[in-house]
Amino acid sequence: MTLQRRSQRATLRRHAILGSALLALSAALPASPVRAGDAAAGLEIARTWCAACHIVDETQQSGSAAVPTFAELAGRPDFDEKTLGEFLADPHPKMPDMALTRGEIDNLGAYIASLAP
Ligand code: HEC
Known part of the structure; x- marks a missing residue:
């Protein structure tokens, strides 16, 4: 594997980790009611x-x-x-x-x- 491909794979993996972290975060937030105020x-x-x-x-x-x-x-x-x-x-x-x-x-x-x- 070339050096470049390896770093591409590392980037992909980082994205996957970030993506699942975001998913976990949004799952932890309570479901918002229809007219949720801030x-x-x-x-x-x-x-x-x-x-x-x-x-x-x-x-x-x-x-x-x-x-x-x-x-x-x-x-x-x-x-x-x-x-x-x-x-x-x-x-x-x-x-x-x-x-x-x-x-x-x-x-x-x-x-x-x-x-x-
Ligand atoms: C000029 C003074 C003043 C300001 C400014 C004010 N209030 Fe009031 N508010 C009162 C007074 C006096 C009462 C109590 C009225 C009573 O019980 O007779 C009250 C009562 C309330 C109540 C209770 C009503 C009830 O059913 O007993 C709520 C809710 C409320 N205010 C919300 C707010 C909000 C939200 C704001 C800002 C957007 C605000 N007030 C700004 C004076 C004020």
């Missing part, structure tokens, strides 16, 4: 739009005392991403109407859901 993006939105009143993550020092923290919301037995979406599409009078897009609401829902105990 929790990391949701945290960014929460820090921008919600942190003035709500404590949105554990690094935040202060929010309004009368306002539930996002971790509290996530722990409520009746919390789910659908009711959050409905609430945010038609916000509580004590909350400003932030005109969030459907995608932003999905991301916020995914983020808050990720805080559930």
